[in-house]
Amino acid sequence: MxxxxxxxxxxxxxxxxxxxxxxxxxxxxxxxxxxxxxxxxxxxxxxxxxxxxxxxxxxxxxxxxxxxxxxxxxxxxxxxxxxxxxxxxxxxxxxxxxxxxxxxxxxxxxxxxxxxxxxxxxxxxxNPEKHSYEVEDNNPFIIRDLNKCILCGRCIRACAEMTCNDIIDFSYRGFKTKVGPFGDTTLAESDCVYCGNCVAVCPTGALTEKQMQGKGRRWEYKRVKTTCPFCGTGCNFDLMVKDGKIAGVTSNPESVVNGKQLCIKGRFGWDFVHSDKRLTSPLVKVDGKFVPVSWDEAFNTIAKRLGEIKEKYGANAFASLSSARCTNEENYLVQKFVRAVMGTNNVDHCART
Amino acid sequence: MAGLATSFGSGAMTNSINEILGAELLFLIGTNTTEAHPVIGYKMKQAKRKGAKLIVVDPRRTELAAEADYWLQIKPGTDIPLLNAIMHVIIKEDLYDKKFIEERTENFEALKQTVEKYTPEYASELCGVPAEDIYAVARLYAKTDKAGIFYTLGITEHVCGTNNVMSIANLAMLTGHIGRESTGVNPLRGQNNVQGACDMGALPNVYPGYQKVTDPAVREKFEKAWGVSLPAEVGLMIPEMFDRANSGEIKAMYILGENPVLTDPNANHIKSGLEKLEFLVVHELFLTETAQYADVVLPAASFAETDGTFTNTERRVQRVRKAIEPIPGRTNWQTIMEMSTRMGYPMHYNSAEEIFNEMASLTPSYQGMSYARIDKNGLQWPCPTPDHPGTKYLHAAAFTRGKGLFQGIDHIPPAELPDEEYPFLLSTGRILFHYNVTTPYSAGINSIWNEEYAEVNPDDASRLGVTTGDKVKVTSRRGEVTTKVQVTDRVPPGVIWMSFHYTESPTNVLTSAAVDPITKTGEYKVCAVKVEKLN
Known part of the structure; x- marks a missing residue:
C-alpha cells in the first residue's frame, strides 16, 4: 500500500x-x-x-x-x-x-x-426568504420537517447507497430545491420501506423518529447497545432508555455487522416491549378461565403437576419447546432442565419451521 | 441444517455477512432476502451496484429477482432438477475444479452419474426454467472466482429440503466455491437466535455444541458437570411431539417463546395435540394462540429486559443487554432456574454471565468466549481457546468432516401438487414489515400492515373475478382461511402466495402435513388449495 x-x-x-x-x-x-x-x-x-x-x-x-x-x-x-x-x-x-x-x-x-x-x-x-413547508407526519415512523433541511443530501445517499431503494432525491431548483420522493409526494405515498436509515444520518431536526417525539431530550437517554430480536442478521443498535422505559431505537455506528443500517423491524418494531397486551403475572386456568396467581403459586403448581406426570407416565411423557427468539443462556437452561431435571431428550425448537 | 452437516460436517453459514460486499457473484436460491433479512438484502444490492453479478432462483418476482442478471422463475419444488442440470453443464463443459475435487472431496463419481441424465433440456421441462438460462448460469457460476450461494427456507421447507441443501453443497464443491473469502454456501438463518438455540442443544439429539446424546463419552461429561444421570436415547422432534400428544403418549409440555398454533404447519393437528395434554406450561410475552391452551402461563421477559447473548446467522455471538427491568418481575433464566429448583434440582446462577461461562466450559466451539471478549464486536465460532480470534469463514483448509461428501441426488416432487379439486399451488413466506408473530404487537407496524393480502396472478384473478382488496376463501385438504387478495404478477399463474403473521388469517391451517424425512421440516412452500371469491 x-x-x-x-x-x-x-x-x-x-x-x-x-x-x-x-x-x-x-x-x-x-x-x-x-x-x-x-x-x-x-x-x-x-x-x-x-x-x-x-x-x-x-x-x-x-x-x-x-x-x-x-x-x-x-x-x-x-x-x-x-x-x-x-x-x-x-x-x-x-x-x-x-x-x-x-x-x-x-x-x-x-x-x-x-x-x-x-x-x-x-x-x-x-429579511431572508424562508420556507414554510407543512411538517409531514402522515406515517407512523418518520417525521419530515423540510423547514429544517439543509440540503446536505445525506438522506438521499443513505437511501441510495445503504438501502439501495432510491426513494428520495433532490427536486426543483435553486431556493426551491427540496428532498422528497418522486413526484414530490409524502413518504407514505411512495415505496418507502421505513428502514429509517435516512433518519440515522440526518444532521438536523429535518428527519426524526416519530416514536420518540416529546419523550425526552437526547442527553437524557441512557443508550444501551444490544442485538436486534427479529431476524438472524444480528444487527446491533442502541435502545434509548429514560425513566425505565424504552423511547426508541437509534443506530450505533460501532455495530460490526450493520453499522448504521437497520430495517423497519429493528428500528421501529421494538414497541411490542411496552404493549399493553404484555403478560405481567402468572396465570392459572381455573374452569376454563385464566386467573392471575403469584409466582410462588405458579411454581408450586408446575412442580407438583410435572412431578406427578413424570412419576405416573415416565420421563418421556414430557416434552419441551425452547425458542429461537430467546437468548443462548435461556436455551441452555431449558435443555438442561429437560435433560437433567425431567430426564428426557424431548427438547426442540422451531429451527426447522 | 442436516444437509450441510452431511456434506461438510457443519450446518452453518460458511462465510460472514460483510463478505457479501466482496463477492463477484451472488447466487440466491429460495431466499427473499430483502424482506426476510433486510440488512443482508441491502448488502446484496450494494454488491450488485458495485458490479457483482446476481442470480436469483425464485418462483416469485422478489425485489432481488427484479434486479437480477438472471432470474430463474422456477416451479416450486423443482430445485434439484435445476441444480443437477447446472452441474450437468459444468461437468459436460469441463468447467469443474478437478484439483479441489481430488484433494478435498469424495464420492464425485456418484454425483457425475446422477446428473448425467439431467440435461438442461430435460430439467427445463420439470422446473420451467429455459434451457439457455441454465447453460448461461452454469457457465457464469463456474467461471466466477468469488461466488457465494445463499438460501433460506425456500430450499429447506420442502419434503426434499435436506436433499436440496446437499445439492447446493454439491454445486459449490464441484467448482471449488467454498472455504474462501466471499465464496461459500450460506444458509441465512431465520430467527435472531435460531443458530444459538441449535448451538445450545435445544435439539433432541445433541447437547450444546452438537455433541451427540448417544455418545457415551459426551454423556458422561455432562453427567459429571450436571451431577445427574442423563438419558441415552434421542428425543422427539416437534412434529413427533405433536403426533404423540395426539396419540396420548406425551402428557405434559413446557413451551418457551414459541407459538406453534400460528407458525407450525397443519395447525389443526397442533391444536388437537395441545388439547389432549394433561398439563401445559407456556412461558410467553403475550397470551398467544398457543398460550390459550395452557394450564399455567408464565409471563416472559423480552430481549430488552435481560442480559444474555444471541448467535447470528454468521455464527457471531453478540451481547444482549438489559435496558429496563423485567416487566413480569423476573428474567426468563431466573424463572427456569426456579422451576428447576422447585422440581428438586437446585440451580444457582447470579447472572446470565455465569450461565454463559458454564455453557462455554462444556461447548468446544464456544470455549474461548467470555462476556469480556464478546463485549464490543462479538466472536464467531468456532472459538476454542481464549486467544482464538474466532472464525470468519469455515472449511478453509479442510471440511469439518474431513473430505466434502458428494451425493447423487434425484428429483423428489412435492408431496401435494395442484389437481382438479385443489387447482392452485399455495406457497408461503415472510413479509418485510413483520417478523413471525411478534410484530403484530408493535403499534406502529400494525397500524399500516394489519391484515393478510394473498398474492394472486392477474390471469387467475380475472378468472376468479377478484380485484385487489376483495375477500376470498382459501381451502386445502386440512382447513380453510379467509383473506384479502392482492392482484400482482409477482406470482406466476397458478400460484397463490401468503404470509403467516396474522391471527385472523392463520395460513398454516392450510399448509401441508408433509415433512422432510430427516429434519421433519414442514413443506410450507408447496401445497394444493382452491380459492373462492367471497362477497
Missing part, C-alpha cells in the same frame, strides 16, 4: 494514498466540522463546512473530497477558514427555524453544535 506523508496544523501524519484530508486530520485527533459528510456514504463536498487551507491551492478546498498527497501542508483553523465556516453557517440558518428550544433533535443536532462552536447566534442577513 502506497503511503503519503502530509502536515496538518504543523503535525506530520502518514496515511495510505486515497485518504482524504478530512480523514487524515482525524488520525491526528483534529475534528474538521462537516455536515454533508458521513463516513459510510460517498463524499460529495456539498456543504463546504469542512474547508481547509492547503499550501499552493488558491481557494479553500473541501477536505472531505480532497485527497491527501505527499508533502501537502494543510491548515484547518486559520482566521480565513473560521470566517468562511461562519459565513456558511450564517447562510444555513438564514433559512432554518431557530426553534431549538423545542426541537426534537436538540443535543444531537450538528448544525446547532457548529453554530455553538463558531459563535453563530443569528443570521446577519436581513
Amino acid at each position: 502506497e503511503l503519503v506523508k502530509l502536515t496538518i496544523d504543523g503535525q506530520e501524519v502518514q496515511v495510505p494514498a486515497g485518504t482524504t484530508v478530512l480523514e487524515a486530520a482525524e488520525q491526528l485527533g483534529i475534528h474538521i466540522p462537516r455536515l454533508c459528510h458521513d463516513p459510510d456514504l460517498t463524499a460529495v463536498g456539498a456543504c463546504r463546512l469542512c474547508v481547509v487551507e492547503i499550501e499552493g491551492m488558491r481557494n479553500l478546498p473541501a477536505s472531505c473530497v480532497t485527497m491527501a498527497t505527499d508533502g501537502m501542508v494543510v491548515r484547518t483553523d486559520t482566521p480565513q477558514i473560521i470566517e468562511a465556516r461562519k459565513t456558511i453557517l450564517e447562510l444555513l440558518i438564514a433559512n432554518h427555524p431557530l426553534d431549538c428550544l423545542s426541537c426534537e433533535k436538540l443535543g444531537d443536532c450538528k448544525l446547532a453544535e457548529y453554530c455553538y462552536q463558531y459563535g453563530v447566534k443569528k443570521s446577519p442577513f436581513i
Whole structure:
C-alpha cells in the first residue's frame, strides 16, 4: 500500500494514498466540522463546512473530497477558514427555524453544535426568504420537517447507497430545491420501506423518529447497545432508555455487522416491549378461565403437576419447546432442565419451521 | 441444517455477512432476502451496484429477482432438477475444479452419474426454467472466482429440503466455491437466535455444541458437570411431539417463546395435540394462540429486559443487554432456574454471565468466549481457546468432516401438487414489515400492515373475478382461511402466495402435513388449495 506523508496544523501524519484530508486530520485527533459528510456514504463536498487551507491551492478546498498527497501542508483553523465556516453557517440558518428550544433533535443536532462552536447566534442577513413547508407526519415512523433541511443530501445517499431503494432525491431548483420522493409526494405515498436509515444520518431536526417525539431530550437517554430480536442478521443498535422505559431505537455506528443500517423491524418494531397486551403475572386456568396467581403459586403448581406426570407416565411423557427468539443462556437452561431435571431428550425448537 | 452437516460436517453459514460486499457473484436460491433479512438484502444490492453479478432462483418476482442478471422463475419444488442440470453443464463443459475435487472431496463419481441424465433440456421441462438460462448460469457460476450461494427456507421447507441443501453443497464443491473469502454456501438463518438455540442443544439429539446424546463419552461429561444421570436415547422432534400428544403418549409440555398454533404447519393437528395434554406450561410475552391452551402461563421477559447473548446467522455471538427491568418481575433464566429448583434440582446462577461461562466450559466451539471478549464486536465460532480470534469463514483448509461428501441426488416432487379439486399451488413466506408473530404487537407496524393480502396472478384473478382488496376463501385438504387478495404478477399463474403473521388469517391451517424425512421440516412452500371469491 502506497503511503503519503502530509502536515496538518504543523503535525506530520502518514496515511495510505486515497485518504482524504478530512480523514487524515482525524488520525491526528483534529475534528474538521462537516455536515454533508458521513463516513459510510460517498463524499460529495456539498456543504463546504469542512474547508481547509492547503499550501499552493488558491481557494479553500473541501477536505472531505480532497485527497491527501505527499508533502501537502494543510491548515484547518486559520482566521480565513473560521470566517468562511461562519459565513456558511450564517447562510444555513438564514433559512432554518431557530426553534431549538423545542426541537426534537436538540443535543444531537450538528448544525446547532457548529453554530455553538463558531459563535453563530443569528443570521446577519436581513429579511431572508424562508420556507414554510407543512411538517409531514402522515406515517407512523418518520417525521419530515423540510423547514429544517439543509440540503446536505445525506438522506438521499443513505437511501441510495445503504438501502439501495432510491426513494428520495433532490427536486426543483435553486431556493426551491427540496428532498422528497418522486413526484414530490409524502413518504407514505411512495415505496418507502421505513428502514429509517435516512433518519440515522440526518444532521438536523429535518428527519426524526416519530416514536420518540416529546419523550425526552437526547442527553437524557441512557443508550444501551444490544442485538436486534427479529431476524438472524444480528444487527446491533442502541435502545434509548429514560425513566425505565424504552423511547426508541437509534443506530450505533460501532455495530460490526450493520453499522448504521437497520430495517423497519429493528428500528421501529421494538414497541411490542411496552404493549399493553404484555403478560405481567402468572396465570392459572381455573374452569376454563385464566386467573392471575403469584409466582410462588405458579411454581408450586408446575412442580407438583410435572412431578406427578413424570412419576405416573415416565420421563418421556414430557416434552419441551425452547425458542429461537430467546437468548443462548435461556436455551441452555431449558435443555438442561429437560435433560437433567425431567430426564428426557424431548427438547426442540422451531429451527426447522 | 442436516444437509450441510452431511456434506461438510457443519450446518452453518460458511462465510460472514460483510463478505457479501466482496463477492463477484451472488447466487440466491429460495431466499427473499430483502424482506426476510433486510440488512443482508441491502448488502446484496450494494454488491450488485458495485458490479457483482446476481442470480436469483425464485418462483416469485422478489425485489432481488427484479434486479437480477438472471432470474430463474422456477416451479416450486423443482430445485434439484435445476441444480443437477447446472452441474450437468459444468461437468459436460469441463468447467469443474478437478484439483479441489481430488484433494478435498469424495464420492464425485456418484454425483457425475446422477446428473448425467439431467440435461438442461430435460430439467427445463420439470422446473420451467429455459434451457439457455441454465447453460448461461452454469457457465457464469463456474467461471466466477468469488461466488457465494445463499438460501433460506425456500430450499429447506420442502419434503426434499435436506436433499436440496446437499445439492447446493454439491454445486459449490464441484467448482471449488467454498472455504474462501466471499465464496461459500450460506444458509441465512431465520430467527435472531435460531443458530444459538441449535448451538445450545435445544435439539433432541445433541447437547450444546452438537455433541451427540448417544455418545457415551459426551454423556458422561455432562453427567459429571450436571451431577445427574442423563438419558441415552434421542428425543422427539416437534412434529413427533405433536403426533404423540395426539396419540396420548406425551402428557405434559413446557413451551418457551414459541407459538406453534400460528407458525407450525397443519395447525389443526397442533391444536388437537395441545388439547389432549394433561398439563401445559407456556412461558410467553403475550397470551398467544398457543398460550390459550395452557394450564399455567408464565409471563416472559423480552430481549430488552435481560442480559444474555444471541448467535447470528454468521455464527457471531453478540451481547444482549438489559435496558429496563423485567416487566413480569423476573428474567426468563431466573424463572427456569426456579422451576428447576422447585422440581428438586437446585440451580444457582447470579447472572446470565455465569450461565454463559458454564455453557462455554462444556461447548468446544464456544470455549474461548467470555462476556469480556464478546463485549464490543462479538466472536464467531468456532472459538476454542481464549486467544482464538474466532472464525470468519469455515472449511478453509479442510471440511469439518474431513473430505466434502458428494451425493447423487434425484428429483423428489412435492408431496401435494395442484389437481382438479385443489387447482392452485399455495406457497408461503415472510413479509418485510413483520417478523413471525411478534410484530403484530408493535403499534406502529400494525397500524399500516394489519391484515393478510394473498398474492394472486392477474390471469387467475380475472378468472376468479377478484380485484385487489376483495375477500376470498382459501381451502386445502386440512382447513380453510379467509383473506384479502392482492392482484400482482409477482406470482406466476397458478400460484397463490401468503404470509403467516396474522391471527385472523392463520395460513398454516392450510399448509401441508408433509415433512422432510430427516429434519421433519414442514413443506410450507408447496401445497394444493382452491380459492373462492367471497362477497
